Amino acid sequence: MxxxxxxxxxxxxxxxxxxxxxxxxxxxxxxxxxxxxxxxxxxxxxxxxxxxxxxxxxxxxxxxxxxxxxxxxxxxxxxxxxxxxxxxxxxxxxxxIEPGAAEAARVTRRGRVGVIATEATVKSGAYQAALKAAAPGLEVFAQAAPRLVPLVEGGRFGTRESLEAVREYVEPLKKAGIDTLILGCTHYPFLWEEFRTALGPEVVLVDPAxxxxxxxxxxxxxxxxxxxxxxxxxxxxxxxxxxxxxxxxxxxxxxxxxxxxxxxxxx
CATH class of the missing domain: 3.40.50.1860 (Rossmann fold)
Structure with missing residues (x-):
């Protein structure tokens, strides 16, 4: 057709x-x-x-x-x-949500998956539930990042300000030992290089899109x-x-x- x-x-x-x-x-x-x-x-x-x-x-x-x-x-x-x-x-x-969670469950090496998203998405528990449904043994760590969307909307990605904000938000996830991170907001791939710099090559970044x-x-x-x-x-x-x-x-x-x-x- x-x-x-x-x-x-x-x-x-x-x-x-x-x-x-x-x-x-x-x-x-x-x-x-x-x-x-x-x-x-x-x-x-x-x-x-x-x-x-x-x-x-x-x-x-x-x-x-x-x-x-x-x-x-x-x-x-x-x-x-x-x-x-x-x-x-x-x-x-x-x-x-479901496609992104399924992809993260597929690529994680140690079953420790981070989700970084807006406050509303984190509070909804949607990614946490979808990840558990995709692979019940996963450990999931969620982090809200309210400053990132305004940075992207303002065109301030690829800046020192955006890198510092990303570093601040991913620090608890690094301490939790995640090996995979879902970029749980469609604005966040604009900050791909910031996430890569802040987390290093050992953490797999998942773009649900x-x-x-x-x-x-x-x-x-x-x-x-x-x-x-x-x-x-x-x-x-x-x-x-x-x-x-x-x-x-x-x-x-x-x-x-x-x-x-x-x-x-x-x-």
Missing amino acids: NEKRPIGLFDSGVGGLTVSRHIFRYLPEESTIYFGDNARVPYGSRSREELMTFAAQILTFLLSRGAKYIIFACNTNSSLTLPAMRRRFGVPMIGL EATVKAAREELARLGLLGGPGGPVEHRYYVSGDPLPLVAAARRFLGLDGVRVEKVTLD
């Missing part, structure tokens, strides 16, 4: 571009429609009730633009709102929703706030120049 409607994905801001990167790699014939809710970033300190409202608004927007499939390109929403949104909206959806996109590809094929060859591929970008941070992040992280980003107001 040649299903050319776009894949919809959303995040609190620029973090979901780390998911877009893997869509471009593993699903190159798919169009996408991206929504970054940067007027309300960060999500990590929001209540579940707020996030439910935001997710419903964003999904309504993405579906109104023809999305055939939704990737929750946000760990916080994946952990707190995805089950309810699946029940509410009649469209297939996937989140980051890659495993999620691979799982999405399998589900799209199973549902007959894959976009086949031929026809144009289009990537559309929307934000609720200032478009410039997304334009700048797409250029720095994805090498995309001149990305057109439209600001929209959600009801």
